[in-house]
Amino acid sequence: MPNRPMLATAAALAAAAALVLPTAAVAENSARAGAVAVQDHLQELQNIAGANGGNRAAGTPGYQASLDYIKGKLDEAGFTTAVQEFDSLGGPTYNLIAETPGGDANKVVMFGAHLDSVGEGPGINDNGTGSAAILQAALDYAAGGETPTNKLRFAFWGAEEEGLVGSTHYVETLPEAERGKIAAYLNFDMVGSPNAGYFTYDGDDSDGVGAGPGPEGSAQIEKLLNDSLGAAGAPAEGTDFDGRSDYGPFIEVGIPAGGTFTGAEETKSPEQAEKWGGQAGEAFDACYHQACDTVENVDAQALERNFAAIANAVKTYAAQFPQP
Structure with a gap:
């Protein structure tokens, strides 16, 4: 594994935040503090797995405890939460949906990540990182006390590892009129790979990587995420909407989508290693779907940037829809 930067301590971050800093430095400091909080959530998810047979797979006590942990955080922050039951592997499991009390219910922007692991391990990069990151982004937004112009909805999907079962159930059972109110869906699945790449879903097909562009509006999502990663020193590459994660059911019904991804079992090329660092010829995540996918399998810098x-x-998206 490549060397990974050490996380700053919460005390040091708090002291730094007390200084009067330029706007860019304040934003960077805020991102670092948020990433530390994300790491705390990841440790809790690993503890949950450790207490429940080593995994957080759909339909297991580890999954239920993970959902309860995240729901408790969102409830405490004032979100409206709902647990949606569906069947997978012959038994019930659940999606968790949380949304801001305020915001235009006819203009909904969704942020989603799958919460379940595979049965072989605790699933901390896949996909504790995506779940913990959207959780903390939601908590930070709520702490700011603003009322959004557009309603924000955060989804924690069950049974993604069984074939996108939870997100598919959600989209297919949502009345057509309610689907029409979802203006965009942003998906985050593996955002801290230890030999990280920096990929965004190719909404405008400018990278020509496969299936073609996403539904109209996807290009704006890609540009927004590309700009953020580029500003953090990680110029992104486009990756195909290949149907491997929970954006799939959304683009099938014409909902604009996007998201970031730091790579799974695929191999990093020499060109990518030159651009992003890390080890060429090795997987982005050598612990993908294995027992070693623990908190030690997460790259702090990739997590912070994402x-x-x-x-x-x-x-x-709380305030406006980005322009092309």
Whole structure:
């Protein structure tokens, strides 16, 4: 594994935040503090897995405890939460949906991540990182005390690892009129890979990587995320809407989508290693779907950069829809 930067302590971050800093430095400091909080959530998810047979797979006590932990945080912050039951693997499991009390209910922007792990391990990068990052972005937004112009909805999907079961159930059972109110869906699945790449879903097909562009509006999502990652020193590459994560059911019904991804079992090229650092010829995440996908399998810098992009997207879409 490549060397990974050490996380700053919460005390040091709090002291730094007390200084009067230029706007860019304040934003950077805020992102770092948020990433530390994300790491705390990841440790809690690992503890949950450790207490429940080593995993947080759909339909297991570890999954239920993970959902209860996140729901408790969102309830405390004032979100309206709902648990949606569906069947998977012959038994019940659940999605968790949380939304801001305020905001235009006819203009909904969704942020989603799957909460379940595979049965082989605790699933901290896949996908504790995405779940913890959107959780903390939601908590930080709520702490700011603003009422959004557009309603924000955060989804924590169950049974993604069984074939996108939770997100598919949500989209297919949502009345057509309610689907029409979802203006955008942003998906975050693995945002802290230890040999990280920096990928955004190719909404405008400018990278020509496969399936073509996403529904109209996807290009704006891609640009917003690209700009955030570029500003953090991580120029992004486009990746295909290949149907491997929970954006799939949304683009199938014409909802604009996007998101970030730091790579799974695929191999990092020499060109990518030159651009992003890390080890060429090795997987982005050598612990993908294995027992070693623990908190030690998360790159702090990749997590911080992606969290900053997620938090910026939450704030941006709360206020307005980005222009082409």
